[in-house]
Amino acid sequence: xxxxxxALALGLGIVALGLATGAAQLRGLRxxxxxxxxxxxxxxxxxxxxxxxxxxxxxxxTMGGMIVGAYVSxxxxxxxxxxxxxxxxxxxxxxxxRNFVLGFIVYWVAVVGMVFVLVVLGFFDAVATRLYWLGxxxxxxxxxxxxxxxxxxxxxxxxxxxxxxxxxxxxxGDLDS
Numbered sequence: 234x235x236x237x238x239x240a241l242a243l244g245l246g247i248v249a250l251g252l253a254t255g256a257a258q259l260r261g262l263r264x265x266x267x268x269x270x271x272x273x274x275x276x277x278x279x280x281x282x283x284x285x286x287x288x289x290x291x292x293x294x295t296m297g298g299m300i301v302g303a304y305v306s307x308x309x310x311x312x313x314x315x316x317x318x319x320x321x322x323x324x325x326x327x328x329x330x331r332n333f334v335l336g337f338i339v340y341w342v343a344v345v346g347m348v349f350v351l352v353v354l355g356f357f358d359a360v361a362t363r364l365y366w367l368g369x370x371x372x373x374x375x376x377x378x379x380x381x382x383x384x385x386x387x388x389x390x391x392x393x394x395x396x397x398x399x400x401x402x403x404x405x406g407d408l409d410s
Contacts, residue, residue, distance in 0.1 A: 244301035251293030
């Protein structure tokens with residue numbers, strides 16, 4: 234398969250993924266604004282998550298566009314021609330060719346840099362999600378412990394009342410006495 238078709242498929246696939254991701258995040262932000270009763274910490278988490286993922290979508294679209302652009306513009310073909318062996322006695326590269334090579338290198342370093350940015354954004358998103366859900370877990374755990382403690386106190390009170398006989402310790406629900 235020709236490299237141009239591979240690059241087009243890869244680049245356009247990345248652009249499509251970025252556009253789909255961005256559209257999903259915009260829908261999520263719109264739904265979040267429409268919800269009226271959302272706890273403030275959850276709303277902040279969801280807003281930040283959608284924001285991070287919108288940035289990720291923009292980077293995906295840009296990166297895919299750069300990949301497609303490099304091949305469609307003929308930049309890769311020109312670089313391939315410069316990479317061909319020169320005839321003996323041919324003049325060395327001109328300043329224009331050197332500048333082109335430098336620009337070509339910077340271009341592809343920028344594309345690879347975008348891959349790094351995507352990895353970093355994914356890491357930050359994973360850490361933020363983990364921290365948020367650990368907070369939710371702690372709240373649930375503490376609530377569960379409080380309920381278990383209350384139920385255990387009621388059980389002990391009931392057990393002590395049954396040992397002492399009816400009417401000796403007061404009503405079951407009266408835990409303060």
